[in-house]
Amino acid sequence: MPNWLKLIISLILPQLVGGTGAYFTITSIGSWYQTITKPSFNPPNWLFGPVWTTLYILMGIACYLIWKSDHPQKKNLLTLYFVQLALNGIWSPAFFGLESPLLGLIIILPLLVLIFICIQKFKPVSSWASWLMVPYLAWVSFASVLNFSIWWLN
Incomplete structure (x- = not known):
């Protein structure tokens, strides 16, 4: 497969995951999410879309850098x-779709661990791929604290 096609696929897949998650988020933001208690550090709703779009682009580029490599561990x-992208993809349906902060927490904590492992394992193959995942780790760390706080408060 040519590298340009790998790049396109790598960029599109996370956006598709994000778009699916956005469906569940949008349908819940105006109803259930408004009625629950949120911590004082909860960001404004409009911030999530641009942040996730940017993170999905960075993740896609990281994926591409790994995919185009000749590293023997590339498939792993x-x-x-x-796997971490799949966990990312089921978080919004769990948290927003099922209106379950507890289930969201059960999903986001292993997601956080897998992102950290990706960063560590990507580094020998592509330091760029590793660094491109760091903002994602930071945001999901924040999201984990937010998720926990919402669960705790409700």
């Missing part, structure tokens, strides 16, 4: 990447 690294 891509599997790890796609």
